[in-house]
Amino acid sequence: MAENPGEQRDGQLQGQQPTRRSFVKSIAVVIGAIILGGLWGLRRWYHSQSTPAQVIAQMGDIPVNGTKIFQYPTDVAPCILVRTGETSYAAYSRICTHNSCPVFYRPDENGFECRCHNALFSITDGSVLQGPPPRPLPRILLEFRGNDILAVGVAKT
Numbered sequence: 001m002a003e004n005p006g007e008q009r010d011g012q013l014q015g016q017q018p019t020r021r022s023f024v025k026s027i028a029v030v031i032g033a034i035i036l037g038g039l040w041g042l043r044r045w046y047h048s049q050s051t052p053a054q055v056i057a058q059m060g061d062i063p064v065n066g067t068k069i070f071q072y073p074t075d076v077a078p079c080i081l082v083r084t085g086e087t088s089y090a091a092y093s094r095i096c097t098h099n100s101c102p103v104f105y106r107p108d109e110n111g112f113e114c115r116c117h118n119a120l121f122s123i124t125d126g127s128v129l130q131g132p133p134p135r136p137l138p139r140i141l142l143e144f145r146g147n148d149i150l151a152v153g154v155a156k157t
């Protein structure tokens, strides 16, 4: 018995549909993997970008519990350096994470206050102790070289 050519063609077409579907799925998986890989690489690149080291003060420039305002890592990013002890310092962004008001060091509260909405951040880690800010203050990483105090990065939170 001879096969009907139309049935055979239909049979091949039906046989090809799963193959095309599989091909499209494979392409979609590959494209998805490329996009995810690109996003992952972009994220790694972003987090690997080092901020420049910048001298922000000299040891002894400010008294214990004194502060110094500086800009880091750009010229429009105000930060605050606090001398917390004879040989200890801490630095944070000065921009409140709520509505960007400036924060002020309060030694009696052991933290930074934001007067806009009565918030308080910890000097220890920048965490929110009271008020509406949704995130801690970004901490500025410090290094000490000789008499220089340097800002060397912004801690990722």
Ligand code: FES
Residues within 6 Å of the ligand: 096, 097, 098, 099, 100, 101, 114, 115, 116, 117, 118, 119, 131, 132, 133
């Ligand atoms: Fe700082 Fe609202 S802007 S608490």
